Amino acid sequence: MPEYKWNPQSLLELSNGYWQTSVLHAAIKIDLFSVLDEQALRAEELADKIGADKDGLQRLLTALVAIELLVKKDDCFSCTRSAAxxxxxxxxxxxGNIIQHHRQLMESWAHLDEAVMTGQPVRAAYAGDDPEWRRNFLLGMHDLAMLLAPKLISQIDLGGRRRLLDLGGGPGTWAIHFCKKYPELQATVYDLPSSRSFAEETVACFGLEERVGFVGGDFLLEKVSGSYDVVWLSHILHGEGPQEVRIILDNVASVLEPGGLLLIHEFVLDDAGSGPLFPALFSLNMLLGTPAGRSYSGEQLFELLRDAGFKDTQNLDLDLPGSSSVIAAKV
Structure with missing residues (x-):
């Protein structure tokens, strides 16, 4: 038999890979790792503690041991170091917050074929209608930014810049980390009013209330006001179609001072349209949940930036984990 990139076994593993995903999601939903991080417990003890069916829980615990997120010793279960x-x-x-957000997305992925055939989203927009959805999304974005921001920001020079706009900044995590690195920087987080409490709580945790403010609004419906010498756009453009992206970029250009810097943090497709894998999958995620959102290639983003009057556009050569990129441009 000739060798193939994919074989029956690997295809079946790809097909049922969501089983492991569902094990992780269930464990996070019932907060198993937090309980087992505090003490090792037998299955029946844990079932009594969280009010679960013993047999169902035993099966879940066995799967988590097989996945190597839990360890079992003398009939007691506890977290691995990674899980803790x-x-x-x-x-x-x-x-856990971003994982719970991923769990909320799973139902729509079961209807991907419908979205592909109709070109229409199959899940409702998540911008504020469901409090739990919104909370998991915002706190999940905070979790991811807490991991990535120190590494990314250490590679970006904002020396001499004084006023930063974090457009669509949600909980404000990026603005916080930029201000931590640059003591002379003042930042404004602009997002939907429903994000205010999350942002103010996060900013207060870092003691930066005097340097990081919040403005509520919808940048697709309202003109952003103020004057800034740097704007940070992290994972905003993929939620919109080209027409809306033009509105956003025009809005950014209107508040940037001459010589001001725009930084776009996105999952970027290659210009050949052949990957990378995560931006390609993420574009499908946007098909499932938005009317026109998508992953863009670098060439597409450069063209949109030129149309909005930006210049000196470049993809920064940064050492970043995952599949994200940072594109810089000036007015």
């Missing part, structure tokens, strides 16, 4: 660091609420590196 990233999946327990007691940890400052907790990723």
């Amino acid at each position: 660091v990233f999946l327990s609420r007691q940890s400052p590196l907790y990723l």
Whole structure:
């Protein structure tokens, strides 16, 4: 038999890979890792503690041991080191909020064929209608930014700049980290009014209330006011179609001072349209949930920036984990 990139076994593993994903999602939803980070427990003890069916819980625990997120010793279950660091609420590196957001997306992915055939989203927009959805999304964005911001910001020079606009900044995590690195910087987080409490709470945790403010509004419906010498746009453009992206970029150009810097942080497709994998998958995620959102290629973003009057456009050569990129441009 000739060798193939994919074989029956690997295709079946790809097909049922969501089973492992569902195990992780269920464990996060019932907060198993936080409980087992505090003490090792037998299945029946844990079932009594969280009010679960013993047999159902035993099966879940066995799967988590097989996945190597839990360990079992003398019939007691406890977290692996990785689970304790990233999946327990007691940890400052907790990723449970973004994982719960991923869980909320799963139902729509089961209807991907419908979205492909109709070109229409199959889930409701998540911008504020469901409080739990919004909370998981905002806190999940905070979790991810807490991991990535120190590494990314250390590679970006904002020396001499004084006023930063974090457009669509949600909980304000990026603005906070920019201000931590640059003591002379003042920042404004602009997002929907429903994000205000999350942003103010996050800013207060870092003691930056005097330097990071919040303005509520919708940058697709309202003109952003103020004057800034740097604007940060992190994972905003993929939620919109080209027409809306033009509105956003025009809005940014109107508040940037001459010589002002725009930084776009996005999942960027290659110009050949052949990947990378995560931006390609993320573009489908936008098809499922937005009327026109998508992942853009670098060439597409450069053209949109030129149309909005930006110049000196470049893809920054940064050492970043994952598949994100940062594009810089000036007015």
